[in-house]
Amino acid sequence: MKNEGSLLSIKRIYYRGKLNSCNYTCSYCPFGKKSHLIATTQDEQAWNRFITAIEQWQGGPLQLFIIPYGEALIHRYYRKGIIHLAALPQVAGISCQTNLSFSADEWLDEFPATPALISKIKIWASFHPEMTSVESFVRRLHTLYNAGIQVCAGAVGNPMAKSVLSDLRNALLPDIYLFINAMQGLKSPLSVEDIRFFTQLDNLFEYDLKNASAQWTICSGGRSSCFIDWKGDIFACPRSQVKIGNLYQNQILDPLLPCRRKVCDCYIAFSNLTNHPLHRIMGAGAFWRIPNKPFITSVFFDVDGTLTDAQGRVSESYAHALRYIAQFVPLYLATSLSMQQARRKLGKTLFSLFEGGVFADGGLLVYGGQSQCMPVELLLDINEESAKITAHSYEGQVYKYSMLVYDKEERINILSRLKEKPYQVFYKPPLITVIHKDVDKRKGVLHICKALAFPLDQVLIVGNSLKDWEMMSVVSHSCAVMNAEPLLKERARYTLNPDRLAAFFRFRE
Known part of the structure; x- marks a missing residue:
């Protein structure tokens, strides 16, 4: 790495001042026990010293993250300093952890609302149900978000607060990522139902729940990122206690000193591991805990097991997500179901959100007012008493049929006769299903994308079965749902449920 061993190799800095008090008194937080009236003079002096050092920075662009022990943004000197740092050309972005107890409107009035400046500022907002209401928290967060500031929201996964956390997720815009931190100090482990609930709210919850083994050889801490305290002492990350340099004494770091930890037991720590799945899912936004949101111009969904549950139903949260996304980009289906079966499964209202798709594994394509049907002929002389035949047709052409033969x-006999035909035959006794031999979902997706000029690097495909991988592999953004087959989850770039897609992808310019 260029400049390794030098402070100039650093691209991302976490900063924590001397502040160790908060205006909230949450029962689970040690800093809530200290009054926010504690003198802040030393903290302000340390903060200004840090700002001066960044003003004089001679290295490459910096990303800065303020992670106070307490609430910083109720203090004007922090708000003013963040605005000042964001305006520096050497600062690529700056974020701060906050409980949002300050006035969002007043803060926005404190700085020039230029798009270039606003685009640099991020907010990691923590919701504390003991101290504020969902309505108040969401109103402040949406004020910042609507002003153009990138935000994420988070809360501690307290099993006693599940109802209010569900209300929080429902009140937040779908575009905003809500993370859940595993609660420390529980008297008993989370139940299976608790884990399921928190994973539904935050599809990445498993990473915070399990943490990660410390792996110094693949850690960016001390190499391209570091933690700096109020004295200027530098560490690989906030969890490390091994000092590797000082911001105010020299430009030399000793990144070869291992942090000596066995476990990366917080998000900031394990997000420094360069091979962590977070980087694949969140992209460059992993540093801020805000998904990078690649731009998507069309979405293809499988149906069975992807949009529907084990009972064949579409949950209301999925339906709401589909209605939301359909406002901005065209939705398509890519399913082994016929068009009639898909309409019946989804219901007329939800089905109408889709502008067509790949049906019967490609036997029928419907898109942009066009269609392509690959017909199959029914076998003649089938004993109707021993075989129940269901044919699926479009504009008079049969593109799929199934026979229930007991x-x-x-x-x-039927299978033997079908071998002579140019068909694909799927056999699961007593059911025999027939489609054309030259079709599959991959070909269907590629055909539609080419016909409608959808760039493959802006197409998202969501599925649940390893059989879906063939079509998912042709686009840049493949997504397995949370209950997908394990092998598909290993191959897909993302593992997210449909009702969380808006927090990880950008569906509008």
Whole structure:
């Protein structure tokens, strides 16, 4: 790495001042026990000293993250300093952890609302149900978000607060990522239901729940990122206690000193691991805990097991997500179901949100007012008493049919006859399903994308089965749902449920 061993190799800095008090008194937080009236003179002096050092920075662009022990943004000197730092050309971005107890409107009035400046500022907002209401928290967060500031929201995964956390998720815009931190100090482990609940709110909850083994050889801490305290002492990350330099004494770091920790037990620590799945899912936004949000111009969804649950139903949260996304980009289906079966599964209202798709594994394509049907002929002379035939057609052409055949000898006879036909045959006794031999979902997706000029690097495909991988692999953004087959989750770039997609992808310019 260029400049390794030098402070100039650093690209990302976490800063924590001398502040160790808060205006909130949350029962689970040690800093809530200290009055926010504690003198802040030393903290302000340390903060100004840090700002001066960044003003004189000679290295490359910096990303800065303020992670106070307490609430910083109720103090004007922090708000003023963040604005000043954001305006510096050497600062690429700056964020701060906050409980949002300050006035968002007043802060916005304190600085020139230029798009270039606002785009540099991020907010990590923590919701504390003991101290504020969902309505008040969401109103302040949305004020910042609507002003153009990138935000994320988070809360501690307290099993006693599940109802209010559900209210929080429902009140937040779908575009805003809500993370759940695993609660420390619980008298008993989280139940399976608790874990399921928190994972539904935050599809990345498992990473915070399990943490990660410390792996010094693949850690960016002390190499391209570091933690700096109020004295200027430098550490690999906030969890490390091994000092590797000082911001105010020299430009030399000793990144070869291992942090000596066995576990990366907080988000900031394990997000420094360069091979962590967070980087694949969140991109460059992993530093801020704000997904990077690649731009998407169309979305293809599988149906069974992807949009529907084990009972074949679409949850209201999924339906709401589909309605939301459909406002901005065209939605398509990519399913083994026929068009009629998909309409019946989703219901007329939800089905109408889709502008077409790949049906019957590609036997029928519907898109942009056009269609392509690959017909199959029904077998003649089938004993209707021993075989129930269901044909699926479009504009008079049969593109898929199935036969429910209970007699074993009759099934063998039918399968033998089908071998002579140019068909794909799917056999799951007593059901035999037939489609054209030259179709599959991958070809169907590629055909529609080419016909409608959808760039493959702006297409998102969501599925649940390893069979979906063939079509998912042709686009840049493949997403397995949370209950997908394990092998698909290993291959897909993302593992997210449909109702969380808006927090990880950008569906509008």
